[in-house]
Amino acid sequence: MHEDVISLGKKGVEEEGYSEIPENYKKGKSKYIVIIGTVMSGIGKGIFSSSLGTLLGCNGIKVVPMKFDGYLNYDAGTLNPYRHGEVFVLDDGTETDLDLGSYERFNNRNLTKENYLTAGKLFKTIIDKERAGKYLGRDVQFIPHVTGEIKHFVRNLANKSDADVVIIEVGGTVGDLENSYFIEAMRQLAYEEGKDNVCFVSLSYILKPSSLGEHKSKAAQIGLRNLLSLGVQPDIIICRSNLPIETKIREKISVYSNLPVEKIFNLHNVNGVYEIPLYLREIGLDKTIMERLSLQKGTANSELTFENWERFADNIKKAEKTITIGITGKYTELWDSYISILNALEHCAPYYGCKVNIKWIDTTEISEENVNEKLRELDGIVVPGGFGSRGVEGKIRCVRYAREKRLPYLGLCYGFQMAIIEFARNVLGWSDAHTTEVDRNTSKPVIDLLFNQKSLNEMGGTMRLGGKEIILRPGSFVSNLYGKTQIRERFRHRYEFNNNYFRDFIAKGMVFSGKAKDEDIIQVLELREHPFFVGVQFHPEYTSKPLRPSPLYLGFVYACLKRKI
Numbered sequence: 431m432h433e434d435v436i437s438l439g440k441k442g443v444e445e446e447g448y449s450e451i452p453e454n455y456k457k458g459k460s461k462y463i464v465i466i467g468t469v470m471s472g473i474g475k476g477i478f479s480s481s482l483g484t485l486l487g488c489n490g491i492k493v494v495p496m497k498f499d500g501y502l503n504y505d506a507g508t509l510n511p512y513r514h515g516e517v518f519v520l521d522d523g524t525e526t527d528l529d530l531g532s533y534e535r536f537n538n539r540n541l542t543k544e545n546y547l548t549a550g551k552l553f554k555t556i557i558d559k560e561r562a563g564k565y566l567g568r569d570v571q572f573i574p575h576v577t578g579e580i581k582h583f584v585r586n587l588a589n590k591s592d593a594d595v596v597i598i599e600v601g602g603t604v605g606d607l608e609n610s611y612f613i614e615a616m617r618q619l620a621y622e623e624g625k626d627n628v629c630f631v632s633l634s635y636i637l638k639p640s641s642l643g644e645h646k647s648k649a650a651q652i653g654l655r656n657l658l659s660l661g662v663q664p665d666i667i668i669c670r671s672n673l674p675i676e677t678k679i680r681e682k683i684s685v686y687s688n689l690p691v692e693k694i695f696n697l698h699n700v701n702g703v704y705e706i707p708l709y710l711r712e713i714g715l716d717k718t719i720m721e722r723l724s725l726q727k728g729t730a731n732s733e734l735t736f737e738n739w740e741r742f743a744d745n746i747k748k749a750e751k752t753i754t755i756g757i758t759g760k761y762t763e764l765w766d767s768y769i770s771i772l773n774a775l776e777h778c779a780p781y782y783g784c785k786v787n788i789k790w791i792d793t794t795e796i797s798e799e800n801v802n803e804k805l806r807e808l809d810g811i812v813v814p815g816g817f818g819s820r821g822v823e824g825k826i827r828c829v830r831y832a833r834e835k836r837l838p839y840l841g842l843c844y845g846f847q848m849a850i851i852e853f854a855r856n857v858l859g860w861s862d863a864h865t866t867e868v869d870r871n872t873s874k875p876v877i878d879l880l881f882n883q884k885s886l887n888e889m890g891g892t893m894r895l896g897g898k899e900i901i902l903r904p905g906s907f908v909s910n911l912y913g914k915t916q917i918r919e920r921f922r923h924r925y926e927f928n929n930n931y932f933r934d935f936i937a938k939g940m941v942f943s944g945k946a947k948d949e950d951i952i953q954v955l956e957l958r959e960h961p962f963f964v965g966v967q968f969h970p971e972y973t974s975k976p977l978r979p980s981p982l983y984l985g986f987v988y989a990c991l992k993r994k995i
């Protein structure tokens with residue numbers, strides 16, 4: 431029966447099922463774990479999915495993650511990070527949701543556009559196909575066409591990546607209109623692939639109203655009931671909670687979900703996110719999932735091992751010193767908008783036995799009068815990526831402080847551009863030097879639009895995006911940090927250093943130590959006679975991983991620590 435269903439639609443014959451199967455797809459070769467949230471969002475589904483990847487990866491299983499996002503944007507590139515969290519950029523230039531960043535970090539692997547499916551991308555594919563006459567006169571319907579395309583994306587990823595397991599995180603929660611057809615597609619997938627090949631994990635939140643002081647499972651029960659009404663029987667339930675839940679709660683959930691209590695796990699808050707994979711191993715989640723999907727332990731790749739992960743998590747716990755790093759940014763209370771930077775710092779600090787304390791600096795409030803006082807207690811400062819004019823003068827003022835007071839400075843993308851402007855104004859004496867992003871009429875446009883951006887009129891996916899090769903000058907500070915003269919880092923920008931001013935800058939001591947391999951674009955600046963003053967046009971935080979920290983961040987954290995002691 432499964433064979434019949436799975437072959438439907440192959441030749442475009444008019445049939446009621448529509449599941450185009452990628453060429454050479456072998457059913458059962460890759461297994462699937464589908465993670466669906468109930469009750470509410472914001473309970474760490476992304477971190478759980480990532481941690482499950484670490485857990486299985488350390489067991490030697492090749493895990494490939496995938497995320498479904500219900501919004502109609504084609505990708506995350508046009509989303510406001512202050513509303514939705516950081517835009518994470520993959521090596522192939524795909525602009526994604528921040529969860530992809532956490533998959534890359536926890537699974538210790540790089541991902542591509544195939545690991546990310548938004549409703550916008552799904553519907554664009556379908557409408558483009560319809561316009562090309564590919565549906566052969568059929569009315570295009572949610573079932574079978576939309577669900578069919580979703581299954582095709584999933585199987586295509588399994589096929590291409592040669593995954594043992596594809597972990598699929600369904601964005602949103604059960605009951606949302608916008609993920610209903612994703613869940614339906616997963617129900618169909620389970621039927622077609624066979625029960626042994628697909629495992630549903632439901633993540634539910636267990637409330638503890640302060641007025642009662644005890645855990646209540648009702649909301650979780652209702653959420654699970656909703657999931658069951660969609661034809662999805664969870665195989666495993668993860669009860670998220672702040673504090674450990676009582677057995678009686680798991681027993682209640684068991685009654686409502688047709689699942690034995692042993693399949694109902696509690697993931698209460700632990701001391702830090704890196705502890706989660708280890709905690710999941712402790713409660714035996716890997717064993718349960720591997721049994722359920724008949725997965726065999728394999729040989730873990732040399733980096734992602736329990737031993738290495740434990741060492742990293744342990745170093746975080748053992749860290750005794752603390753450094754304080756200032757990050758300038760607008761709406762600075764939103765941690766999610768800078769999540770990769772915070773992570774990259776966190777990957778390095780335990781390496782030197784220290785913790786990072788972050789001080790947010792709202793640059794709209796920085797003035798000539800208060801700058802010394804506002805930055806006084808910092809051991810280093812990061813000016814991160816950004817767009818537009820808000821707070822720019824304050825950022826430039828912070829760069830000046832860092833340069834003159836020999837405070838370690840790391841400028842990331844916009845931070846690189848701010849360092850250029852500061853140098854032009856205060857060292858070269860060009861008082862109105864600026865980026866044309868902010869001032870089109872400046873007499874010294876030291877930062878200007880990239881040449882090929884000038885004729886663009888679409889916003890989405892049109893920046894200079896993704897991983898690119900950079901040539902570093904041998905012997906420079908930055909090439910010494912990386913230990914090589916060619917690196918690959920990820921970009922997301924429209925503006926660049928204006929090469930017309932190249933000679934003026936180097937005459938005054940600016941060192942341009944990195945340029946694009948295939949284009950004439952300056953990518954790295956550094957200052958001599960300064961403990962750490964580096965600006966990079968790229969975002970090294972996108973490639974930093976717990977088990978493979980960014981050399982640039984390592985150097986920066988080290989310089990901050992040295993200043994402190």
Ligand code: GLN
Nearest residue numbers: 815816843844923924925
């Ligand atoms: N706004 C700048 C540009 O487009 C910097 C971008 C960024 O920081 N990601 O070039």
